[in-house]
Amino acid sequence: MTPKVNETARDLAGALRRYVTETAARYQKTGKHAVPDTEHLKLSLPPQLQDLLRQARKYSTPARKTAALGTGASLLLSGMVFGVANAATVTAPETVTERQLVNTQPLPEPQEQPAAAAPAEGGTGSTAPVIEAPPAKPSVPVDGMVITSPFGWRINPMTGYGQEWHTGTDFRGALGAEVRSARAGTVVEAGWHTTGGGGLRIVVDHGGGVQTTYNHLNDIWVAPGQPVGEGEVIGGVGSTGNSTGPHLHFEVLINGEYIDPMTWL
Template identity: 50%
Template sequence: MTEHFFEPAQAYETVSGRILLRTMHNVRDRARDLVERRPRGAHAATRKPRDLRIQAKDWIHEHDTPANRTGALGVAATVVIAGLVGGAAGSAEPELQLERQAVVASLSAEAAAATPAAPESGTGPAAPAAQAGPAGGGTEAVSVPVPQGPVAPLDDAPVTSPFGYRENPLAPGALEFHTGTDFGAGTGTPVKASAAGTVVEAGWHTTGGGGLRIVIDHGDGLQTTYNHLNSIDVGVGQTVEAGQVIAGVGSTGNSTGPHLHFEVLRHGAYEDPMGWL
């Protein structure tokens, strides 16, 4: 096996080639000497192996200098040393095989130590720590209240009469200004508050034709009214939430059939409810 390494090396008349050739001869002779001196019999397993690893490392440190170092010399020296030791000690006891493994492992460890460690895959700059809350607590999300409303006062109810001028259903041929939007629904259909607020009126509409009526004040001059009710489920001064059931559809007051007359007032002026919902 070793003859294949010596023949090409003799063809190069360079300092590195001559050093490598001389070193290969020395290592081969040293390995043969170790095999020939190996004790026979019962003492073979207890023989202390010669420290070939230290000799190989010393040679690398002595000759692998910036003046003579080449990439080929460094790699070839490691491969040749490992091959020669393995070929000469192939028939020796297990301690020679352990010696060869120790040489290769030591040289590999030194090469790895000289190489800067690459960052581990998937690692990067540390994520910034979450800022603590104003109370010095953890990172709990602060819940932001969602404005309630507006919601439709009836579920899936068709518009039967829009906001604005129309013919008075109780006086055919006469125009009137319709102050709200009518939603057609059966008697008792649940009526819901369109937004959170306070009930300021709940009872019979004494100054108009709204029949049973509820008025809710939402603040900032905004009010909603619910008219022609069949039943009322809230009282004056009661606080309600958006979507809360407050009454049932009816046909009380000036009405030709069950429906909800829904109004929106801002600072006392009527607005189109469909533009607010």
């Protein structure tokens, strides 16, 4: 719209609001049909607004509707004109035709998908990357796995002073509680630990340079050379050897070197 039309639309909206108010008051007072009179405004209206005004008059005549409907039509026209006047000050959006032109661009022709290659003998035919399952964690050697003394340097528990290198991890356990082999393997030692303070001790070889030891036991239920399965009960928690109370001293050796059992478990 041009600035002149914008001004005209705003004037008409204000005028119609005033006349709608007067019309409603007149109807309530006299009970007669009330039609807003805009002829005296002497406004040069655009064709669209003239058409709207004709439609409002058509539906507000006594022959077609009651005075209440005539007042409602006037209200509708007033709101429409006021909305047009306000919208005229904002940049007009793209037209419906323009949107249709944008949306009617031809779709690309579907491309023929290449045939899947036949799977190699013994294969699955899938092109997804093969993800290897992580290695299974060893079974826990004793229920609860409550650590009472970790791997590494510590104060000697027997004397209460002096640093010593703790070669394993101590787990709390009741006297006689089941001790299990962390992995399948072969028992290579089962008896009293003659070269250290481990008391009754079991050593299981798991192959690949990995061994586990179970110390301070109260019971030994396996013998050297005996194969054991993962999680198989091999003894009972005790307090034999250099021990201040029932617990399991558990060690892991890789190629003869002690490592932190918690990193292996």
